[in-house]
Amino acid sequence: MKALTIAVVGARGRLGAYAVTHYGRTEGLSVVLQVQRGDDLRAALLASKPAVMLDVTEAGLGALHARVALECGVRPLIGTSGVSPAQASELDTYAREQKLGGLIVPNFSLGMVLLQRAAEDIVQHMGQCEIIELHHERKKDAPSGTAADTARRLAAKRGDASPIPIHSVRLPGHYAHQEVLFGAPGETLRLRHDMSSPEAFGPGLVAAVRYCQTAVGVAVGLRHAL
Ligand SMILES: NC(=O)c1ccc[n+]([C@@H]2O[C@H](COP(=O)([O-])OP(=O)(O)OC[C@H]3O[C@@H](n4cnc5c(N)ncnc54)[C@H](OP(=O)(O)O)[C@@H]3O)[C@@H](O)[C@H]2O)c1
Known part of the structure; x- marks a missing residue:
């Protein structure tokens, strides 16, 4: 072949x-x-x-x-x-x-695709959410392309044009990490993806x-x- x-x-x-x-x-x-x-x-x-x-x-x-x-x-x-x-x-x-x-x-990570899928489901029930993305200090751009993509997908799913806040952290000791936090009266739900190598x-x-x-x-x- x-x-x-x-x-x-x-x-x-x-x-x-x-x-x-x-x-x-x-x-x-x-x-x-x-x-x-x-x-x-x-x-x-x-x-x-x-x-x-x-x-x-x-x-x-x-x-x-x-x-x-x-x-x-x-x-x-x-x-x-x-x-x-x-x-x-x-x-x-x-x-x-x-x-x-x-x-x-x-x-390109499979875990991130799965996080996004789960988040798209959750946001239809818990519409208030924010994203925290954490990367090594050498990453030049912020927010990360992945966080921006996740925010766009979640905003589209919840049918509300207001932007989903993204918080970017650039610190030594990190590789690539993303959390989506959902909040509702009396409860929170957190999805987290951690990468440790390419x-x-x-x-x-x-x-x-x-x-x-x-x-x-x-x-x-x-x-x-x-
Ligand atoms: N999709 C994903 O899963 C994923 C994962 C990680 C990173 N990224 C993104 O992928 C990009 C690269 O990330 P990285 O961590 O590999 O960055 P990096 O280590 O800085 O590598 C970027 C490379 O591109 C070279 N470059 C810059 N401009 C160029 C041009 N015009 N033509 C050819 N080469 C050029 C740079 O050359 P110099 O060394 O001369 O600057 C450097 O070697 C970033 O946008 C990052 O956000 C995406």
Whole structure:
């Protein structure tokens, strides 16, 4: 069977380096291109023609790089934070016009998908909630893309346009953690997800890249790939 060919953009970063290693040891996947800051992304994609491009760079670059990938006929898998709903919708429209697809994944961990599912159920019964996200001190963006995604999903489920507050903590000793706190008269309910290593992203990275291979349009969330 022919291997699924992958480009990793931001390959020397924390998540990028893990993805290169994990894809490299997964049967049927082959990393054919690693892109770093300063490289010409368009020229590199056109020269090596991977099937899928994983972007894990810097908040703000995800949508831009996804557009370049689609223009080159490459399917984008965007793990980078900060793709807005409007940008995701534009990418979806353009990908469909090009008869291509991809995926935007604010969080590759299975536990986070399950936390969001449970929270979407709870918020319909306990509508008052707030999010606390805690990360290591080297994380540049706040709030995290995952917390923003969770807040959007919960606001949509409770049918109330008011934003759900997010509290961001950046401290040494943390890796990646998120709590959703629900409050009602006389009781509280707390959902918490804790990550201790990038291994939590492995199965999601593989499922997502395989999903992109045949995706139609650009959806948001790992749930589409599970
Ligand atoms: N979806 C998820 O599950 C998930 C999980 C963790 C992190 N993230 C997000 O993924 C992104 C990367 O996170 P990280 O922790 O890996 O960050 P990181 O360690 O800072 O790595 C980012 C890498 O991207 C490189 N880079 C920056 N601009 C670039 C460009 N224009 N072209 C190519 N490479 C470029 C950086 O190069 P320099 O070293 O030269 O700066 C760095 O090597 C962030 O947005 C983060 O929030 C998502």
